[in-house]
Amino acid sequence: MRPDAGGIPDPSPLAILTELAHDARSQLPVPTPEELGNKWEMVSTRIAAQKARRRTLFRVSMAGVLATAVIAAWVLPRPGRLPGKATARADLSYQVEGGIVVDGGYLRESGSDTVRMRFTEGTEFVLSPGTRARLRSVSNSGARIAIEHGTASFQVTPRSEALWQVDVGPFLVTVKGTVFTVSWDAVSERFDLRLRHGEVAVTGPVSTGEISVKAGQRLVVNLPKKETVITEEDDGEKAANLDSPWTDSADPTQAPASEHPAPVSGRPAVRNPALATERRILDAKSGAGRDWVEAVAAGQWDHVLAEVDRAGVKQTLAHASSEDLLALADAARYRRRAGLARAALLAERNRFPGSPSALDAAFLLGRLEESRQGQIGEAVQWYDTYLAGAPTGTYASEALGRKIIATKALRGATAAESLAREYLRRFPVGPYAGAARELLLHP
Amino acid sequence: MRPHSSHVKLALVCPPTREHVSDIDLARALISGAAWAYAETWNRFSPVVFNMAISALGSPSEAEDIVQEVFCRLVRKAKTLRQPECLRSFIVSFAIRVLKWDLRRRRVHSWLTFEPSEALVDVVRVSLDIEARDMLRRFYALLSRLGARERLVYSLRHIESMTIEETAQAMDLSLSTVKRLQERATEQLSKWSESDFELTALLLRKRGWHEA
DSSP, X not given: OOOOXXXXXOOOHHHHHHHHHXXXXXXXXXXXXXXXXXXXXXXXXXXXXXXXXXXXXXXXXXXXHHHHHHHHHHHSOXXXXXXXXXXXXXXXXXEEESEEEOGGGBEEEOSSSOEEEEETTSOEEEEOTTOEEEEEEEOSSOEEEEEEEXXXXXXXXXXXXXXXXXXXXXXXXXXXXXXXXXXXXTTTTEEEEEEEESEEEEEOSSSSSOEEEETTXXXXXXXXXXXXXXXXXXXXXXXXXXXXXXXXXXXXXXXXXGXXXXXXXXXXXXXXXXXXXXXXXXXXXXXXXXXXXXXXXXXXXXXXXXXXXXXXXXXXXXXXXXHHHHHHXXXXXXXXXXXXXXXXXXXXXXXXXXXXXXXXXXXXXXXXXXXXXXXXXXXXXXXXXXXXXXXXXXXXXXXXXXXXXXXXXXXXXXXXXXXHHHHHHHOTTSTTHHHHHXXXXXX | OOOOOOOOOOOOOOOOOGGGSOHHHHHHHHHHTOHHHHHHHHHHHHHHHHHHHHHHHOOHHHHHHHHHHHHHHHHHHGGGOOOGGGHHHHHHHXXXXXXXXXXXXXXXXXHHHTOOOOOOSOOOSSOOOHHHHXXXXXXXXXXXXXXXXXXXXXXXXXXXXXXXXXXXXXXTOOHHHHHHHHHHHHHHHHHHXXXXXXXXXXXXXXXXXXXX
């Protein structure tokens, strides 16, 4: 039985307990300032210790991150690894014949005339004697080679992911799959690239952007003169001129035949057709039409063609100066607009008959016709026209050489033999001398 | 002619002591990272936090741990205080958050280790008789069976004597939620306390009743 205090109901056990807890809590003494100060000292110490722990943890974490980064950088494959070191699993491997790779990736000859480098995926290149080159990096997609001086010939195996880059003096040649020869003369600052197959992109000074060079074209850049010239070359010319080790008859160690021109009596020596064009551009600089001539020399062919398209082709052909017509023909040839090039050259001949430029146009028309299917006969006629008008002219050796090639293709080697003998008599060290001798020895 | 002379009364103007700095100025000093502000905040608000903690936990030593933890976090997070006029509620919210975290940690620990929460041995440092100390120990044992929110609501409302509004603000809950949690806690504590025969015997002994 529970007591009943004056009719007031007994408080529940919970109420009693809660009241007890409340009373106990109320009896807690208020802390003095000294006690609070002492406790704050403890808290301050704890805070300082926590800060020190966080700093230590941060340093340990950073050290861990750094160590992980170092290990990752060491273990993971590195693109562009320098040669001579252990290569990553996917990097191309290579063999060097006739030389060795020394510190810095420089290729040094070892008694042999040439240095040849072969890569596992089939790409190879050959350095002509005296060429100073450096293997800058090798990756799984290709390599980067620097030609500091001299001539090198490349045969790059086409692959979708291939990336081969050749630093040639201040120029950069980017290739995927192609055969080409490139040279750089550091003294005269002259860049020369001849492309047999494929397509390459060239960047560097002079040109405002990337220059795309296609198969059969030759790009010559003369930095002191700020001239950029592209000329077309066909198979016969390549056989005669190129020093590529991947041609049938050429010696890879020989400098291009066109680099050793035959002096032509009574006229300035012309080193090769490309430079003939170059010389013409130089000549034209002193006269009217300077803008287009300079634009073509600077590689701004599209600029010239755009102006022609704006003004109208007929209008231009009817009123342009002799120099402008030749510049237009060059720009059109570089951009593979053969019809426009032919029209410009024909306009040159029709409007300025009897002029040296009209004769030059005849030779260039021969080159254009030669590149057209089934027009070799026309080409021979144009070469005859030129040779008749300028037997010792700028393009004489070129025209006769091209006539040998065209006649052989048109009527056979026997018909071309007499032309070959005539060529050797007139131009014994000319650019087509090798082809002429080959024809006579192995008709 | 004699020149006029004037005498200006000079008085020594003392800067206000830190004890007289308002809560708003103290909050601004905390935000700016002034070292003195931490100590002053401790002096001003650590008793508040301690009382809340001991009401919920019953153990002064554990309450002091909670207070230290609250102020360690406060020092780290002081710059996140956006409204200087809300310094008190900012600190109380911190304290509630730490208390909830601690209570939940204890429950999880007891579930994982299959051991009940430790019995409190130093219920309060006040002069109570043996029966009263034993009753308080049993009362906090019952409280420890509640969920963290129910326990906090009950202790803030009935031991710390906070109003429903104050409790709701401190715990960042709605009024209805506080009421619901309070009813649930009261119901469960009543059931548990009435079914605890030893506790009932202690209560009867306390009242001077003895079983025949």
